Amino acid sequence: MxxxxxxxxxxxxxxxxxxxxxxxxxxxxxxxxxxxxxxxxxxxxxxxxxxxxxxxxxxxxxxxxxxxxxxxxxxxxxxxxxxxxxxxxxxxxxxxxxxxxxxxxxxxxxxxxxxxxxxxxxxxxxxxxxxxxxxxxxxxxxxxxxxxxxxxxxxxxDAPSGASRGVMGSVTLTPADDDNRMTVTSGLTVDFLASGPTALSAGVHSGTMSLSGAVFDDGRAERTVSNGETVSITTTGTDPASTVAAMVRYNDLPYGSAFTAGHAGDDVQQVLVARPGSASGSATILSTVPSTKPFQPVVNTKTSKATAAAGEAISDELTVSALVDESRDDLLPGWGVYRPATPPPAGSVPAVDENGMLPIPVVVESSLLGPFSDPIEPAAEPPAGAPVVCSVEVRIETGPGNYRTPECVLPGSGYFVWVERISPSRTPVEQGGSRILPWQSPFGTASEVTFVAPPPAPELPPAPAAPAAAPVLADTGSGDTGFLLLVSATALTLGSLLGVGVLWRRRLTNHLAPTTTT
Known part of the structure; x- marks a missing residue:
């Protein structure tokens, strides 16, 4: 052996x-x-x-x-x-x-x-x-x-499935799947003479399984199971990580090397007593596992600038937390965690906790909408076809805390507003995505609005001086008004020149005439 x-x-x-x-x-x-x-x-x-x-x-x-x-x-x-x-x-x-x-x-x-x-x-x-x-x-x-x-x-x-040295039970827990269900499976392994330890085919025997820290789908903590049967369970604790115990026991199994013998004295035959199978296979697993309950992430937001100028860059401050609603037993009152398939290296951020778990990551998708010409009225949803300045996102890997989005540049004047959402589909199932409830911010929250004033109107130049008024002649009815105006203006000019000439001639004559002595 x-x-x-x-x-x-x-x-x-x-x-x-x-x-x-x-x-x-x-x-x-x-x-x-x-x-x-x-x-x-x-x-x-x-x-x-x-x-x-x-x-x-x-x-x-x-x-x-x-x-x-x-x-x-x-x-x-x-x-x-x-x-x-x-x-x-x-x-x-x-x-x-x-x-x-x-x-x-x-x-x-x-x-x-x-x-x-x-x-x-x-x-x-x-x-x-x-x-x-x-x-x-x-x-x-x-x-x-x-x-x-x-x-x-x-x-x-001595043949397969014949005599055996013993039987051993087993029980395993698996993390939540796509349907957000943790599963538990029990099995039986028999140490046959012919083949050694061999897992029995599913459904050969029935046993009893009991749970602590979790319940089956019918809400009970105990039920009959078959070896190899996988059943779903949900945790009952309120902590992000729950301690779950699952115990299974199969009785009266026809395996093993134990039997009842009879002894009546050294000179009398010892006897082998006919008995049905009396072996048992049992197992217990105690494990700290992520809670199967969903959690509701929420985000409080505030724009970096309530007023700004066109061309400035703004961002959004995010305060991320988990909703606590004491009226809901089905909701985890805290941020969910998951157990990574491969633990991160020492010193990584985030680091695993004492149970080897990490916060479930979420992605906050932020969009800056605008410009709107009128002040924004709050609503549950953004208006259909609202213009989008830009869309950015922040991956939340360390759980609740304060974060800030990348910046967006304001293209002009008007009212602008941030809107955010969290979609479970952005987180892989193996990282707890099936346990995230979707979230979306309302539209028009005051703390999310940025106003960009229009530029001031330009100053107008001074008006030019008005020209002198032209003489107006009475209409003679002859239809030659334009011609008469032109002749009048010409005559006026010529008259002025003639007057000036007469004056200069007189002055010159007086200057040149010989003086007489009397």
Whole structure:
């Protein structure tokens, strides 16, 4: 036997012993500890009327096979029931084979099957120096059938799904899936002689599973499950990380090397008692897991400038938190967490907490809408077709706190307003995206509005001086008004020039005339 197999067998033996003790304590009535053999059970009696091959019967109704051929027959002897492990003379594999026969052939009501089971038991425990054929001939005409069937029983014990050293239960928890459901699965592994530890196919046995810190879909904390069955559960705690315990137990399993033996004295046959399977496979898992409850992220926002000028850049301040609503049992009163498949390196931001978990990341999508010519009226939704200046986003990886968006440049005058939203689809399912509730800011929140005033009107230049008014002549009715105006203006000019000339001529004449002396 290899070292791992020895270790597995030791674990199974310890688990079986503990499970048996607990079962006896909880059964309510103490098990029988002794019985008297009343004689032959099921089998064949030789023609001599003395030699017997088959089972013996106890006064509690049990059927038994002899383990020590050559010693006194069981009839009339008081037997104390003991655990097979106390017999001390069988290898673990032979104990497994004997336990297999105790579950299969020993309870039989068919004489040939019972006789074959007894012969197979002797072939394991010892034939006292004789051949199998020697004991088979006690069955008379059925001797060959008994011999053949005993060989078949031994072959079945060593075949796949035959005799086993023990059985072990298992239970696993998996994180929430796309439907936001955590699942739990239980299984059974049997250490068969032929194949070693082997996981049983799903649905072979039924057991009981109980939960702490979580409930099944029907709201109960206990239910019947089958091995290999996966069932969904939800956490019941109010913390982002919940401690969940799942315990499963499968009783009365037809596996393992444990069986009940009877001891009546050193000179009397020890016996193997026919019993149905009594092994148990159980397991408990205690794990701190992310809460399966959804959480509601919310954002309080404030624009960086309530008033600004065209061409300036503005941003939006984000205060991110989780909604707390004590009236809702289905809502996590805090920020959700998830367990990363690969822990981040030491010193990374964010860092895992004491449970190896990180805050669920969300993406805040921000859009600056505008310009609007009139003051903005609050509304649940932005108006259809509202102009968008720009769209930016901030990835929130450290949970609640204060953040700031990238900047957007104001293109002109008018009213501008920020709007934000959080979409669960922006977070992968494996990072907790299925546990995020969507959020959107209302439209027109005062703290989100920025006003850009229009530029001042330019100053107009002074008006030019008005020209002198032209003379106006009376209309003569001749239709030549324009001509008369032109002649009048010309005559006026010529007259002025002639007047000036006359004055200059007179002045020159007086200057040039000779003076006379009287």
């Amino acid at each position: 290899t070292q791992p197999r020895r270790r597995f067998a030791a674990i199974l033996t310890a688990l079986t012993t503990v499970a048996t003790t607990i079962g006896l304590l909880l059964s309510g009535a103490p098990p029988a500890t002794a019985a008297v053999s009343t004689g032959h059970g099921v089998g064949h009696l030789a023609e001599n009327g003395v030699s017997w091959i088959g089972s013996y019967r106890l006064d509690d109704g049990s059927l038994v096979f002899c383990l020590e051929v050559g010693k006194k027959a069981p009839t009339g002897h008081d037997y104390q029931f003991v655990d097979s492990a106390t017999l001390g003379r069988f290898t673990p594999d032979d104990l497994a084979r004997l336990a297999y026969i105790s579950r299969t052939a020993a309870p039989s009501a068919d004489p040939t099957e019972a006789a074959a089971g007894q012969l197979a038991t002797w072939r394991i425990a010892g034939l006292d120096g004789r051949s199998p054929e020697y004991y088979a001939q006690r069955a008379g005409a059925s001797a060959q059938a008994v011999l053949d069937r005993s060989s078949q029983l031994l072959a079945a014990a």
